[in-house]
Amino acid sequence: MNNIIVVTSEKIANYEITANLGEVFGLTTRSRNVFSSLGQALKAVVGGEIKGYTKLQDTAREEAIQRMRKHALELGADADIMFRFDSSSASMGDSVTAYGTAVKIKNLTSTNN
Template sequence: MILSNTENIPGRQIQEHYGLVSGNTVRAKNVGRDIAAGFKNLVGGELKGYTELLEDARKESTNRMIEQAEALGANAIVNIRFSTSAVAQGAAELYVYGTAVKVGL
Protein backbone atom coordinates (compact mmCIF):
# COMPACT_ATOMS: atom_id res chain seq x y z
CA MET A 1 0.00 0.00 0.00
CA ILE A 2 1.46 3.34 -1.09
CA LEU A 3 0.40 6.32 1.00
CA SER A 4 0.74 9.98 0.12
CA ASN A 5 -0.77 13.31 1.08
CA THR A 6 -0.30 14.64 -2.46
CA GLU A 7 -3.07 14.47 -5.07
CA ASN A 8 -1.36 11.65 -6.89
CA ILE A 9 1.53 9.31 -6.28
CA PRO A 10 4.63 10.97 -7.73
CA GLY A 11 5.93 9.01 -10.67
CA ARG A 12 2.81 6.84 -11.01
CA GLN A 13 -0.46 7.05 -12.89
CA ILE A 14 -3.84 6.70 -11.16
CA GLN A 15 -5.98 4.10 -12.97
CA GLU A 16 -9.04 3.84 -10.77
CA HIS A 17 -10.71 5.69 -7.89
CA TYR A 18 -12.48 3.91 -5.05
CA GLY A 19 -13.62 6.91 -3.00
CA LEU A 20 -13.13 7.91 0.60
CA VAL A 21 -11.44 5.65 3.12
CA SER A 22 -10.95 6.65 6.72
CA GLY A 23 -9.90 5.39 10.11
CA ASN A 24 -10.39 6.84 13.55
CA THR A 25 -9.52 6.07 17.12
CA VAL A 26 -10.30 7.81 20.39
CA ARG A 27 -7.67 7.49 23.06
CA ALA A 28 -7.65 8.51 26.69
CA LYS A 29 -4.46 9.01 28.61
CA ASN A 30 -3.92 6.88 31.69
CA VAL A 31 -3.42 8.09 35.23
CA GLY A 32 0.30 7.26 35.32
CA ARG A 33 0.96 9.33 32.25
CA ASP A 34 -1.24 12.10 33.60
CA ILE A 35 0.78 12.34 36.80
CA ALA A 36 4.08 12.29 34.90
CA ALA A 37 2.74 14.95 32.54
CA GLY A 38 1.55 16.98 35.53
CA PHE A 39 5.13 17.14 36.83
CA LYS A 40 6.48 17.87 33.36
CA ASN A 41 3.96 20.69 33.14
CA LEU A 42 5.85 22.57 35.85
CA VAL A 43 9.02 22.85 33.80
CA GLY A 44 7.38 22.86 30.38
CA GLY A 45 8.62 21.37 27.14
CA GLU A 46 7.70 18.15 25.41
CA LEU A 47 5.32 15.74 27.15
CA LYS A 48 6.85 12.56 25.74
CA GLY A 49 4.15 10.28 27.16
CA TYR A 50 1.46 12.17 25.27
CA THR A 51 3.53 12.28 22.09
CA GLU A 52 3.91 8.47 22.18
CA LEU A 53 0.22 8.05 22.89
CA LEU A 54 -0.76 10.15 19.87
CA GLU A 55 1.82 8.49 17.63
CA ASP A 56 0.40 5.06 18.55
CA ALA A 57 -3.15 6.28 18.02
CA ARG A 58 -2.27 7.74 14.63
CA LYS A 59 -0.66 4.48 13.53
CA GLU A 60 -3.77 2.60 14.56
CA SER A 61 -6.10 4.92 12.64
CA THR A 62 -3.82 4.70 9.61
CA ASN A 63 -3.92 0.90 9.79
CA ARG A 64 -7.71 0.96 9.90
CA MET A 65 -7.78 3.19 6.84
CA ILE A 66 -5.37 0.83 5.04
CA GLU A 67 -7.60 -2.15 5.88
CA GLN A 68 -10.58 -0.37 4.30
CA ALA A 69 -8.58 0.42 1.19
CA GLU A 70 -7.35 -3.16 0.90
CA ALA A 71 -10.93 -4.43 1.16
CA LEU A 72 -11.82 -2.20 -1.81
CA GLY A 73 -8.94 -3.59 -3.85
CA ALA A 74 -6.90 -0.39 -3.88
CA ASN A 75 -3.11 -0.34 -3.86
CA ALA A 76 -2.60 3.28 -2.83
CA ILE A 77 -4.22 6.07 -0.83
CA VAL A 78 -3.77 9.68 -1.94
CA ASN A 79 -4.63 13.05 -0.43
CA ILE A 80 -4.34 11.76 3.12
CA ARG A 81 -5.32 14.22 5.86
CA PHE A 82 -4.87 13.94 9.61
CA SER A 83 -6.95 15.62 12.24
CA THR A 84 -6.71 15.60 16.02
CA SER A 85 -9.45 16.90 18.25
CA ALA A 86 -10.07 16.85 21.96
CA VAL A 87 -13.51 15.24 22.26
CA ALA A 88 -13.71 15.04 26.05
CA GLN A 89 -11.61 15.92 29.05
CA GLY A 90 -8.48 13.83 28.64
CA ALA A 91 -9.54 12.04 25.45
CA ALA A 92 -8.46 12.84 21.91
CA GLU A 93 -9.75 11.61 18.58
CA LEU A 94 -7.30 10.89 15.81
CA TYR A 95 -8.94 10.81 12.40
CA VAL A 96 -7.17 9.90 9.18
CA TYR A 97 -8.83 10.00 5.78
CA GLY A 98 -7.89 9.85 2.14
CA THR A 99 -8.90 8.67 -1.32
CA ALA A 100 -8.32 5.02 -2.19
CA VAL A 101 -6.99 4.55 -5.71
CA LYS A 102 -5.31 2.01 -7.93
CA VAL A 103 -2.05 3.14 -9.45
CA GLY A 104 0.04 1.60 -12.20
CA LEU A 105 3.76 1.80 -12.67
Protein backbone atom coordinates in the same frame (compact mmCIF):
# COMPACT_ATOMS: atom_id res chain seq x y z
CA MET B 1 -0.80 -4.03 5.16
CA ASN B 2 2.23 -2.18 3.86
CA ASN B 3 1.59 -3.07 0.22
CA ILE B 4 -0.51 0.03 -0.38
CA ILE B 5 1.11 3.31 -1.40
CA VAL B 6 0.14 6.24 0.83
CA VAL B 7 0.98 9.78 -0.27
CA THR B 8 -0.02 13.28 0.76
CA SER B 9 -0.10 14.46 -2.85
CA GLU B 10 -2.85 14.01 -5.44
CA LYS B 11 -0.49 12.27 -7.88
CA ILE B 12 2.12 9.53 -7.56
CA ALA B 13 5.29 9.76 -9.64
CA ASN B 14 5.43 7.12 -12.40
CA TYR B 15 1.82 6.04 -11.80
CA GLU B 16 -1.48 6.83 -13.46
CA ILE B 17 -4.66 6.87 -11.38
CA THR B 18 -7.14 4.63 -13.16
CA ALA B 19 -10.06 4.66 -10.69
CA ASN B 20 -11.22 6.67 -7.70
CA LEU B 21 -12.72 4.35 -5.07
CA GLY B 22 -13.77 7.03 -2.59
CA GLU B 23 -12.62 8.32 0.72
CA VAL B 24 -11.13 6.06 3.37
CA PHE B 25 -10.78 6.60 7.09
CA GLY B 26 -8.96 5.15 10.05
CA LEU B 27 -10.21 6.23 13.46
CA THR B 28 -9.02 5.64 17.00
CA THR B 29 -9.50 7.19 20.40
CA ARG B 30 -6.91 6.45 23.04
CA SER B 31 -7.48 7.17 26.71
CA ARG B 32 -4.84 8.71 28.91
CA ASN B 33 -3.76 6.95 32.04
CA VAL B 34 -3.74 8.64 35.44
CA PHE B 35 0.06 8.90 35.52
CA SER B 36 0.18 10.62 32.12
CA SER B 37 -2.47 13.12 33.18
CA LEU B 38 -0.63 13.81 36.42
CA GLY B 39 2.64 14.18 34.51
CA GLN B 40 0.95 16.60 32.11
CA ALA B 41 -0.23 18.75 35.00
CA LEU B 42 3.25 18.83 36.54
CA LYS B 43 4.96 19.57 33.21
CA ALA B 44 2.57 22.46 32.65
CA VAL B 45 4.10 24.06 35.74
CA VAL B 46 7.78 23.34 35.06
CA GLY B 47 7.76 22.82 31.27
CA GLY B 48 9.11 19.99 29.15
CA GLU B 49 7.95 16.99 27.16
CA ILE B 50 5.45 14.54 28.61
CA LYS B 51 6.92 11.34 27.20
CA GLY B 52 3.96 9.12 28.09
CA TYR B 53 1.63 11.52 26.33
CA THR B 54 3.88 11.67 23.28
CA LYS B 55 3.86 7.87 23.14
CA LEU B 56 0.05 7.87 23.37
CA GLN B 57 -0.17 10.25 20.41
CA ASP B 58 2.29 8.19 18.37
CA THR B 59 0.43 4.95 19.09
CA ALA B 60 -2.90 6.54 18.16
CA ARG B 61 -1.47 7.89 14.90
CA GLU B 62 -0.01 4.53 13.86
CA GLU B 63 -3.26 2.72 14.69
CA ALA B 64 -5.28 5.23 12.66
CA ILE B 65 -2.94 4.81 9.66
CA GLN B 66 -3.21 1.02 9.77
CA ARG B 67 -7.01 1.19 9.95
CA MET B 68 -7.08 3.58 6.99
CA ARG B 69 -4.82 1.24 4.99
CA LYS B 70 -7.12 -1.68 5.84
CA HIS B 71 -10.17 0.28 4.71
CA ALA B 72 -8.45 1.13 1.39
CA LEU B 73 -7.47 -2.51 0.83
CA GLU B 74 -11.06 -3.62 1.54
CA LEU B 75 -12.14 -1.34 -1.33
CA GLY B 76 -9.52 -2.92 -3.60
CA ALA B 77 -7.23 0.11 -3.68
CA ASP B 78 -3.59 0.11 -4.71
CA ALA B 79 -2.92 3.52 -3.17
CA ASP B 80 -4.27 6.19 -0.88
CA ILE B 81 -3.73 9.75 -2.10
CA MET B 82 -4.24 13.12 -0.38
CA PHE B 83 -3.48 11.47 2.98
CA ARG B 84 -4.12 13.67 6.03
CA PHE B 85 -4.54 13.55 9.80
CA ASP B 86 -7.05 15.17 12.09
CA SER B 87 -6.76 14.96 15.85
CA SER B 88 -8.39 16.29 18.95
CA SER B 89 -7.62 16.10 22.64
CA ALA B 90 -10.00 15.93 25.54
CA SER B 91 -9.53 15.25 29.23
CA MET B 92 -10.14 11.54 28.66
CA GLY B 93 -7.76 11.07 25.74
CA ASP B 94 -6.94 11.74 22.11
CA SER B 95 -8.89 11.01 18.95
CA VAL B 96 -7.01 10.62 15.70
CA THR B 97 -8.44 10.28 12.20
CA ALA B 98 -6.30 9.32 9.23
CA TYR B 99 -8.01 9.88 5.90
CA GLY B 100 -7.45 10.04 2.18
CA THR B 101 -8.79 8.92 -1.18
CA ALA B 102 -8.51 5.28 -2.19
CA VAL B 103 -7.47 4.79 -5.83
CA LYS B 104 -6.46 2.14 -8.33
CA ILE B 105 -3.17 2.90 -10.07
CA LYS B 106 -1.16 1.72 -13.07
CA ASN B 107 2.64 1.76 -13.10
CA LEU B 108 3.80 3.76 -16.12
CA THR B 109 7.39 2.49 -15.97
CA SER B 110 6.58 -1.22 -15.81
CA THR B 111 7.24 -3.29 -18.93
CA ASN B 112 4.25 -5.50 -18.06
CA ASN B 113 1.54 -2.89 -18.87
